[in-house]
Amino acid sequence: xxxxxxxxxxxxxxxxxxxxxxxxxxxxxxxxxxxxxxxxxxxxxxxxxxxxxxxxxxxxxxxxxxxxxxxxxxxxxxxxxxxxxxxxxxxxxxxxxxxxxxxxxxxxxxxxxxxxxxxxxxxxxxxxxxxxxxxxxxxxxxxxxxxxxxxxxxxxxxxxxxxxxxxxxxxxxxxxxxxxxxxxxxxxxxxxxxxxxxxxxxxxxxxxxxxxxxxxxxxxxxxxxxxxx
Numbered sequence: 001x002x003x004x005x006x007x008x009x010x011x012x013x014x015x016x017x018x019x020x021x022x023x024x025x026x027x028x029x030x031x032x033x034x035x036x037x038x039x040x041x042x043x044x045x046x047x048x049x050x051x052x053x054x055x056x057x058x059x060x061x062x063x064x065x066x067x068x069x070x071x072x073x074x075x076x077x078x079x080x081x082x083x084x085x086x087x088x089x090x091x092x093x094x095x096x097x098x099x100x101x102x103x104x105x106x107x108x109x110x111x112x113x114x115x116x117x118x119x120x121x122x123x124x125x126x127x128x129x130x131x132x133x134x135x136x137x138x139x140x141x142x143x144x145x146x147x148x149x150x151x152x153x154x155x156x157x158x159x160x161x162x163x164x165x166x167x168x169x170x171x172x173x174x175x176x177x178x179x180x181x182x183x184x185x186x187x188x189x190x191x192x193x194x195x196x197x198x199x200x201x202x203x204x205x206x207x208x209x210x211x212x213x214x215x216x217x218x219x220x221x222x223x224x225x226x227x228x229x
Contacts, residue, residue, distance in 0.1 A: 006189050008177040011039060014193050018211070019202050028202055035196075036174040042195040043169050043182060046219075047093075049195065050226060053219040066226040067094055067166040070185050074164040076101075077147070078139070081158045086131060088145040091167040095133070101160040103127045113150060123151040128159050185225070191218045 006014075012024065012035055021027040029035045042049075047066045054061060071093070078087040098107035110130040113121050120130060128149040137146045153159055169183040182192040194215040197203060203211060 003186055005181050005186060006192070008036065008039070008172045008174060008180040008182075011182070011192050012036075012177065015197055018193070018197055018207075019200070028200070032177070033174055036172060036177070038196050038199065039182075039192055040171040042199060043184065043192060044171070046169070046184075046191065046195075046222065047226075050219050050223050053216060054223055057220075065094070066223070068222070068226055069166075070225070071167045071169060071183075072096065072164070073167055074162060077159075077161040077163050078144075079159045079161065082153055082155045084149040084153045084159075086147040086149055086159060086161050087137075087139050088147065088163065088165075089167070090142060090144055091170065092145055092163075093166045093168050096164040096166065098131055099162040099164075100128050101162055107131050107149075107161060109133060110150065113148075117150075120150050125152045125154040128153070128161065131161070185222075188218055188222055191215065191222070194218065 012032060015035065016023065016027065019027065024030070024032045024035050027035075029038060047068070050066050051061055054066075075089050077089075079085065095109070098109070099105075100107050107128050108130050110117060110120065110132050113130075113132050128151075130150040131147040132150065134146045134148060136143055139146070149159055149161070172180040172182065174180070182189050184191065194211050197211050198208075198215050201208070
């Protein structure tokens with residue numbers, strides 16, 4: 001049986017209807033392209049918005065963040081021959097696990113190698129056992145997060161590391177708005193309408209309160225599917 005998925009064009013139409021504008025050119029955001037950016041920014045901040053709702057409900061997360069299995073996937077990390085660098089995909093948010101495909105065994109995360117693990121740092125080159133997750137680098141022309149494999153990689157060997165991870169939601173570029181869809185569980189797709197409208201604050205009074213209540217309702221439902229990591 002078919003389901004109703006809202007396209008980016010549908011999202012814009014509904015946002016315009018609820019805000020009382022005939023076209024994006026007449027609205028405070030001035031263009032469809034700007035509205036698409038607002039929608040995409042909101043979607044990529046959903047874990048933060050959901051955490052705010054949980055904190056407000058008296059369920060603080062502490063230092064943990066929310067992750068959602070609708071954005072859980074796996075991929076081969078980018079590696080090169082003889083290098084211990086392993087680059088994450090551009091949509092990486094947080095790891096679930098690492099697996100060495102060549103030796104059929106897990107690779108474990110490790111921190112503060114220089115301070116606390118000198119034996120691992122000085123171990124002879126060999127198959128990867130650990131990965132230290134570092135910051136962002138420019139790899140080629142792409143801004144990615146980088147991991148360092150331990151022990152160091154032997155010359156002429158290309159590590160094959162499988163990464164299972166939670167990704168960031170894909171953007172809707174706006175080049176074909178009638179065939180682009182929000183990257184979210186179908187039951188929660190209206191967050192891409194009510195969330196941006198709440199952020200824009202162009203509706204006032206009781207109408208705005210209804211938008212806030214609807215966004216909160218959807219965010220609470222999103223929280224029920226979340227995992228803390």
